[in-house]
Amino acid sequence: MKKTHIILIALISVAIGAIFSTYGDASTYENFKKAAENPDKEYHIVGVLNKNKPREYNPQVDANLFTFYMIDEAGEEKKVVYRAPEPADFERSEKIVIIGNINGEVFEADKILLKCPSKYNEGEIPKG
Numbered sequence: 001m002k003k004t005h006i007i008l009i010a011l012i013s014v015a016i017g018a019i020f021s022t023y024g025d026a027s028t029y030e031n032f033k034k035a036a037e038n039p040d041k042e043y044h045i046v047g048v049l050n051k052n053k054p055r056e057y058n059p060q061v062d063a064n065l066f067t068f069y070m071i072d073e074a075g076e077e078k079k080v081v082y083r084a085p086e087p088a089d090f091e092r093s094e095k096i097v098i099i100g101n102i103n104g105e106v107f108e109a110d111k112i113l114l115k116c117p118s119k120y121n122e123g124e125i126p127k128g
Contacts, residue, residue, distance in 0.1 A: 047072040
């Protein structure tokens with residue numbers, strides 16, 4: 001076997017190993033109940049902001065602490081703690097995806113993704 005073939009096989013083996021190791025750690029879309037069953041695992045939770053409960057963000061006290069209540073797609077509500085500033089247009093979002101894990105009774109979010117309402121309406125043609 002040529003030296004280049006051995007190197008190529010070794011590189012392919014390393015690549016396959018890397019793919020399998022990251023696959024096992026990949027986060028998944030779930031709900032709060034499933035996330036509570038595995039608090040050490042990272043999850044993506046899809047839901048909506050509970051506008052009847054307070055959002056707390058006071059940059060004068062702690063600019064890196066934002067809390068709110070979210071209802072997941074299964075209808076369960078949890079308090080979410082996000083250790084970063086409140087995202088722009090947060091209260092206008094249609095859907096929220098939080099990425100993180102459960103810590104006791106709260107969900108500790110590492111990232112927040114927002115689906116904001118479209119400024120375009122389907123089927124409507126602008127007049128002009």
